[in-house]
Amino acid sequence: MADLKERIARRCAKEFKDGDFINLGIGLPTQVANYLPEGVTVTLHSENGFAGLDAAAEPGKEDVDVINSGGAYVTTVDHVKFFDTATSFGLVRGGHVKATVLGAMEVAENGDLANWIVPGKKVAGMGGAMDLCAGCPEVIIVMLHTQKGAHKILKKCTLPLTAERCVSKIITEMGVMNVTPEGLVLTELHPDYSLDDIKAATGCELIVSPDLKAMEEE
Amino acid sequence: MINKFKTADEAVAGVKDGMTIMVGGFLGTGSPEIIMDALVRKGVKHLTVIGNDGGLPVGTYGAKTARGIGKLLEAGMVDHIIASHVGMNPLIGDGMIAGTLKCTLVPQGTLAEKIRAANYGLGGVLTPTGVGTPMQDELDELGRQKKVVEIEGKKYLFEMPLRADYAFCRASICDEFGNFRCDKATKNFNYVMAGAADHVIIAAEKVVGVGEVDPDTFEAPGVVVEAIVKGEPKWQI
Numbered sequence: 101m102a103d104l105k106e107r108i109a110r111r112c113a114k115e116f117k118d119g120d121f122i123n124l125g126i127g128l129p130t131q132v133a134n135y136l137p138e139g140v141t142v143t144l145h146s147e148n149g150f151a152g153l154d155a156a157a158e159p160g161k162e163d164v165d166v167i168n169s170g171g172a173y174v175t176t177v178d179h180v181k182f183f184d185t186a187t188s189f190g191l192v193r194g195g196h197v198k199a200t201v202l203g204a205m206e207v208a209e210n211g212d213l214a215n216w217i218v219p220g221k222k223v224a225g226m227g228g229a230m231d232l233c234a235g236c237p238e239v240i241i242v243m244l245h246t247q248k249g250a251h252k253i254l255k256k257c258t259l260p261l262t263a264e265r266c267v268s269k270i271i272t273e274m275g276v277m278n279v280t281p282e283g284l285v286l287t288e289l290h291p292d293y294s295l296d297d298i299k300a301a302t303g304c305e306l307i308v309s310p311d312l313k314a315m316e317e318e
Numbered sequence: 319m320i321n322k323f324k325t326a327d328e329a330v331a332g333v334k335d336g337m338t339i340m341v342g343g344f345l346g347t348g349s350p351e352i353i354m355d356a357l358v359r360k361g362v363k364h365l366t367v368i369g370n371d372g373g374l375p376v377g378t379y380g381a382k383t384a385r386g387i388g389k390l391l392e393a394g395m396v397d398h399i400i401a402s403h404v405g406m407n408p409l410i411g412d413g414m415i416a417g418t419l420k421c422t423l424v425p426q427g428t429l430a431e432k433i434r435a436a437n438y439g440l441g442g443v444l445t446p447t448g449v450g451t452p453m454q455d456e457l458d459e460l461g462r463q464k465k466v467v468e469i470e471g472k473k474y475l476f477e478m479p480l481r482a483d484y485a486f487c488r489a490s491i492c493d494e495f496g497n498f499r500c501d502k503a504t505k506n507f508n509y510v511m512a513g514a515a516d517h518v519i520i521a522a523e524k525v526v527g528v529g530e531v532d533p534d535t536f537e538a539p540g541v542v543v544e545a546i547v548k549g550e551p552k553w554q555i
Binding site for chain 1: 344345346347348370371374378379401402403404405411414415421423425426427428429430431434445446447448449450451452453500502503504505506507508509510553554555
């Protein structure tokens with residue numbers, strides 16, 4: 101499982117070019133920063149108030165004024181800029197944060213995303229997720245293709261949405277899919293799986309790109 | 319020049335049961351702790367509290383006490399919380415299940431804009447955030463239906479201003495007039511809240527005399543600050 105998640109993070113890291121300003125969600129999305137190609141430096145947005153997030157702070161060396169959006173003490177890069185919440189989300193809704201990388205409970209073929217609430221379960225709140233999904237030009241979903249076999253990529257989401265028609269790309273251990281006006285297009289398939297495998301694991305029609313490539317990990 | 323200094327207890331003396339207050343901070347970072355402590359001492363009840371989250375309970379990230387709004391929740395002083403994220407403080411989920419606490423969730427960027435609209439005299443804001451989600455259909459914090467506005471083919475939610483009786487903010491440094499700055503990631507909601515309430519109180523880590531430092535040291539205008547409480551400590555972990 102850890103290897104599959106690393107595969108997803110490594111593939112996602114290839115989406116970015118030097119100088120990009122992006123936001124990584126908590127969990128698997130955070131790992132993407134570990135696999136950026138040589139020579140690619142991105143600026144990471146921390147929606148609680150800065151551009152220029154770096155690694156976790158070493159115990160004993162924390163600056164109590166510097167936390168990430170999960171509340172953990174972190175460090176920042178030399179070109180960091182701190183700002184207030186209004187500016188932080190102005191950057192988000194204004195489309196200045198090029199991409200957000202997030203996990204998902206469900207994604208629909210039209211790009212609808214559900215990742216913030218399961219009715220009946222304890223409510224955590226959306227935090228900045230709805231703003232990020234509505235505002236960022238690219239919303240990239242990184243996740244395992246199914247939930248222990250149950251479809252997560254669907255014709256229509258069953259859970260309450262985080263944002264509608266926001267997802268641009270889905271990266272799983274099985275392949276890479278783009279959301280297009282025609283539907284969900286498979287552009288890369290991992291060599292461990294057949295087309296039948298990935299179609300069976302997907303709850304909506306999967307259009308196979310005429311330029312279908314092998315999903316490379318390196 | 320007007321003397322704005324008050325003790326924390328004097329600064330919260332006017333807070334009454336049932337009032338609406340807003341508190342700066344993000345999971346406690348940037349929250350005015352000495353004012354939270356004074357509110358707990360006063361024991362005021364049935365508050366509506368506006369903030370990013372429910373602060374932190376004891377023990378999270380090395381916290382030796384509850385932090386920020388977490389102190390008010392712990393003391394059972396809150397009837398209604400208006401916030402974007404409440405998952406880090408289990409007291410909120412528990413209160414919702416027990417029926418003792420109402421929670422209105424607002425997306426983080428929208429929350430900042432609603433407060434900013436109140437501060438800056440706007441009738442509301444149009445945001446793409448929340449279109450097609452439960453935010454579109456659920457009633458807002460005052461039980462009002464939200465309007466969906468379509469402009470040049472794109473849908474927006476019309477979000478109303480959010481105002482309070484008191485705004486409690488935390489300054490890293492201020493001058494005796496109340497001009498202030500919040501360092502690093504303590505800014506969060508402190509700047510938009512300073513002005514979005516009838517009374518704006520700041521708790522300051524460091525206070526300097528007027529004219530003692532470059533005026534550009536400060537980012538928020540002291541003209542909106544009614545009272546300054548000295549002695550806000552740096553958070554200890």
